[in-house]
Amino acid sequence: MEAVTNPRRERVDAARNRAKILAAAAEIVSVHGVEGLAMAEVAAAAGVGVGTLYRRFGDRSGLAYALIDEREREFQSAFIQGPPPLGPGADPASRIRAFLHALTDRTVEQLDLLLMAETASPFARFGGAYDGYHAHLSMLIGQADPTADAYVLADQLLAPLAASLLAHRLRTCGVTVDRVKSALDQLLPLR
């Protein structure tokens, strides 16, 4: 029998380059911050051409998302299959609250990268992690209140957690994370 691995696997040189690029990008971010993350710089540091970056990651925000991805997976599995109140087991209202609080923390944690990714292409987040958040939250809303328009309501609860808004309030207006969270609670009449 023929050894059927995945139909189309990434070539080994391609995989090696992806790793080199991600390592170089992470290094640059940790030293020079997100502003220092220029495509030509990353390419040079990784020892590849810029074309290679674009084939692998699409564009600048794609590279940022790849950098974010690892922690993203952890977060997703926490609210899908982790322990309550974030994961299954608690009542819907508690899970909604726990989810929004956790997402706030998670966004603040990688604020700079998210901000850059969001700015570079405002729709990138939709279709990426955003859709997962949205699906999860609208499911919970539907459980908590079957009469609500869960689909749009989920959008509107997620919107205040956009990186650009959080960055502005936290950094320019001196609002604390706890205050953001408790205001979020006031927005939640769902029971």
Place this chain on the structure above:
Amino acid sequence: MEAVTNPRRERVDAARNRAKILAAAAEIVSVHGVEGLAMAEVAAAAGVGVGTLYRRFGDRSGLAYALIDEREREFQSAFIQGPPPLGPGADPASRIRAFLHALTDRTVEQLDLLLMAETASPFARFGGAYDGYHAHLSMLIGQADPTADAYVLADQLLAPLAASLLAHRLRTCGVTVDRVKSALDQLLPLR
């Protein structure tokens, strides 16, 4: 007596150029859409150098805001001093609802320009029109419910009306404006 006009008036050539630039920009947008609004194009069409655009409008998003500005003034005066329920006279809860609905319409109306301005510099809206919206809304919230954290709550009610989110839902997901508005109402337990 000396004719004291404003201490520092715009020079006549500068005013003429501003008008030419705005006319050219409006023309370009109406023909080629917002994507066609390139700084060099506008400069050429207006018969000025690019440097002149930057002195007048700061950057690309500044030009977009100037294009938006006229309608913006109308809207601001409508909710500050116009007839109720948008203007003064109605109860706070009604004014909040009317304001959010009107802002939705107003955003949808110039969605492309707002989207561009927002994308070019995510903080531009803060400090521009956004602060006016925020001040107005947090005042109304304070009247409706003195125990609420009006400041942050106002942010969170404004966030779902970001141009990027509206554009995504309206254009990619087939959600209607009316549905957005009625979901907004579900978010308003304030009375």
Place this chain on the structure above:
DNA sequence: CGATAAACCGGAACGTGTTCCGCTTGCAAG
């Protein structure tokens, strides 16, 4: 009216994200 300073002007130059294309390499089939 003439002089002076501040404001303004144009467009070349620059930085950075993105695309393009001819060459090379890994991989599998014969």
Place this chain on the structure above:
DNA sequence: CTTGCAAGCGGAACACGTTCCGGTTTATCG
């Protein structure tokens, strides 16, 4: 091992926003 070719590669070329600066125009004051 040879061969065919899809996938990958590098970096020059390109697009476009932004900055810079030497020359010009406008407004004001004597």
